[in-house]
Amino acid sequence: MSRPEDILPPDLYYNDREASLYTSNSRIKRVQAEMTHRALELLDLRTPSLILDAGCGSGLSSEIISAGGHQVIGLDISASMLDIAVQRDIGSDLFLSDLGQGVPLRAGSLDAAISISAIQWLCNAESSDVSAEGRLRRFFEGLYASLRRGGRAVCQFYPKNDAQRSMISGAAMKAGFGAGILEDDPGTKNSKLYLVLTVGGGGLQGDITGVVNGMSDVDVLDARKSATEKGRVLPSRKGDKAWILRKKEQMTRKGKVVKANSKYTGRKRRPAF
Amino acid sequence: MKLLTANFLTCAVKGCKAAASSYPLHFKDAELELQEIDFQPEFIHNIIPRIDWEGLRVMANELGFPKIPDLKPEGDALNDEQTMRDLHRVLLETHVMEGRLCCGNCGHEYMIKEGIANFLLPSHLV
Numbered sequence: 001m002s003r004p005e006d007i008l009p010p011d012l013y014y015n016d017r018e019a020s021l022y023t024s025n026s027r028i029k030r031v032q033a034e035m036t037h038r039a040l041e042l043l044d045l046r047t048p049s050l051i052l053d054a055g056c057g058s059g060l061s062s063e064i065i066s067a068g069g070h071q072v073i074g075l076d077i078s079a080s081m082l083d084i085a086v087q088r089d090i091g092s093d094l095f096l097s098d099l100g101q102g103v104p105l106r107a108g109s110l111d112a113a114i115s116i117s118a119i120q121w122l123c124n125a126e127s128s129d130v131s132a133e134g135r136l137r138r139f140f141e142g143l144y145a146s147l148r149r150g151g152r153a154v155c156q157f158y159p160k161n162d163a164q165r166s167m168i169s170g171a172a173m174k175a176g177f178g179a180g181i182l183e184d185d186p187g188t189k190n191s192k193l194y195l196v197l198t199v200g201g202g203g204l205q206g207d208i209t210g211v212v213n214g215m216s217d218v219d220v221l222d223a224r225k226s227a228t229e230k231g232r233v234l235p236s237r238k239g240d241k242a243w244i245l246r247k248k249e250q251m252t253r254k255g256k257v258v259k260a261n262s263k264y265t266g267r268k269r270r271p272a273f
Numbered sequence: 274m275k276l277l278t279a280n281f282l283t284c285a286v287k288g289c290k291a292a293a294s295s296y297p298l299h300f301k302d303a304e305l306e307l308q309e310i311d312f313q314p315e316f317i318h319n320i321i322p323r324i325d326w327e328g329l330r331v332m333a334n335e336l337g338f339p340k341i342p343d344l345k346p347e348g349d350a351l352n353d354e355q356t357m358r359d360l361h362r363v364l365l366e367t368h369v370m371e372g373r374l375c376c377g378n379c380g381h382e383y384m385i386k387e388g389i390a391n392f393l394l395p396s397h398l399v
Contacts, residue, residue, distance in 0.1 A: 048316035050277075050323075069313060071320075071365070073278055077393070086387055091310065093278040097285070097392035101399050104285035104392050106296060109323055129396055138399075146281075148323065 003160060009126045014057070014078035023058040023084050032116055035192060036061040038184065039114050039154040040068065042196055042211060049111030052146070053092065054099055054139075054155070055118020059085035062092040065114065073110075075099060100135030103142030110146050113153035119195075120157045123164050136168060140175035149201035152211070153177070156194050165193070172197055180208035182218070187253065241266030274388055277320065277364040280329050282390075284376035286398045295378040297328035300335045303372035303385075310365055314357050321351065321360070333363070 004013050014022065022028055039061075045051075048069040053062045056074030058081045065072050072092035076082055082094050097104065100122050122139055123132045143153060159165035165181075172179045177197040184192040196211050204210050212218045236242035244266040251258050282298055289295035326345040333341045341363070346356050374383040374390060381398070384391045 047319045048313055050281075050320055069316070071275075071277065071316065073281075075392075082389055086389065093274050094389045095392050096389055098394075101392075101394055102285060104283055105281045106283045106325075109281040111319070127396065130399075 003158075005121055005124055005160065009124060010121045011077045011079070014081050016080045016083075019058060019078060019080035019084050022081075023060065023088075029060060032060045033064060035116050035156045035194075036064045036114070038192075039116065039156060039194065040065065041215075042154045042182065042194060043112045043114065043152050044211075045070065045112060050109070052103070052105070052110050052113040052143075054103075054113060054115040054143070055121070056085065056092070056094070057081040057118075059088060059090040059092060059094075061114065061116045063088070063090045066091050073105075075103070099139045100130065102138045103146050105142075105146040107145045108148045110151060111148060112151055113143055113147060113155075115153070115155040115157070117156060117158060119155050119168060120159055120164065123160070123167065132167070133171065136171035137174065140172045140177065143197075144175045144177060144199065147199045149199060150204070151199045153197040154194055155197070156192060159193065169195055178208045180211065182212065274369045274385060274390055275365055276329070276332060276367050276369070277324075279332060279369065279374075280324055280364075282374070284378060284381060285392050285394055286376065286379050286381055288398075289376055289378045289381075292378040295376050297325070297331055298374040298376055298383070300332060300369065301373045301375055301382075303336055303369050305336065306368045306370045306388075307366055308368050312358065312361050314354075314361075317357055317360050317364070318351060320364075321345070321347075324364070329363075336369075338363070 007013060045068075048071070051065055051070050051072050053065065053072050053074040056062050056072075056076050057078065059074060062072045062074050062085070074085065074092045074094045075097045076094070077096070077098050079096060082096060085094055095104075099118070119136075119139070122135045125132050125135065147153065157168060159168060169179055169181060172195060177199065180196045182194040182196055184194070196208065198204055198208060198211065209220050209222070212220065236246070245261065248258050248261065279298070283289070284295040284298065324345070330341050346360070350356055368388055369385055370388050372385050374385060375381070
């Protein structure tokens with residue numbers, strides 16, 4: 001499937017036509033609403049707050065946040081998208097701004113930040129005087145500074161590959177955030193990644209995994225733990241039993257017909273005679 | 274743009290980050306509009322400690338409002354409904370629809386059109 005990120009920069013890709021298609025598409029609306037509700041659940045806001053919507057577009061998610069009694073500041077780089085947001089009259093304050101140039105707010109002003117399907121655009125550097133790393137760094141540093149102590153940010157994003165995923169989460173951690181990635185429906189086509197970021201000094205006890213305390217159906221996988229235990233568990237090599245079992249499980253998930261496992265699975269054939 | 278948001282804005286130019294005169298931004302040729310929204314005392318309670326009162330007074334002065342108290346309402350004053358309603362009116366219902374925002378340090382001007390401020394910078398200023 002083609003990615004809009006590979007075609008044009010966001011300010012040109014979302015022209016009047018694309019922007020109105022995006023806003024009127026009922027599937028996009030439904031998916032965006034689901035993701036916004038999930039992000040709000042992760043932010044766990046107790047009082048009406050001031051929230052930044054980074055990459056707000058036509059305000060599909062800002063609308064949902066405002067409905068909860070919060071005040072929203074929306075940033076987006078596409079003038080066409082903002083034009084539609086103004087026409088829809090969603091009640092949030094809008095700015096034409098490039099996230100890769102930072103966040104033009106003074107320190108400690110925001111309660112929380114949300115970003116739905118936007119920050120993967122920062123991995124594109126459109127001219128030779130900017131780099132993807134530099135743009136991500138400026139965005140996360142600006143965001144870190146503008147959040148109050150104990151503030152949280154949730155960024156849903158679509159990374160192109162694992163390299164982009166680790167580049168984005170790495171940039172957030174370098175800026176000072178406590179970071180974790182929540183994946184909904186892992187391994188399926190509908191899988192959604194949420195980068196959950198916390199600023200220290202709040203009511204959150206312990207590390208980032210405290211964010212999902214009390215949520216049902218969340219498994220915590222701690223990469224730090226497995227990194228310290230490295231060496232005890234041998235990584236599986238291509239062709240060994242663990243690898244074959246993993247591949248068979250993958251194929252079963254895809255709905256392919258797979259032979260049942262037995263004690264002979266993955267065993268070497270000896271020459272018969 | 275609400276005055277609440279304007280109170281949190283700083284100049285986006287890299288060289289202005291450390292300069293004290295880059296905050297608050299100054300309004301020029303501003304056109305105001307009143308848009309009524311629901312009164313929410315909880316929100317005001319939450320946001321008032323983070324409002325820069327001096328910045329708000331400077332902005333209100335530039336926009337030609339007469340009565341902004343010298344000191345930020347604190348403590349018991351926040352339980353007074355009339356004070357809260359006044360704050361609500363100034364911070365959330367007053368919108369700047371057209372005009373310019375000007376940085377006191379570098380002099381960069383941000384255009385405001387239909388309530389949307391343009392904070393895109395040319396690459397040499399980033």
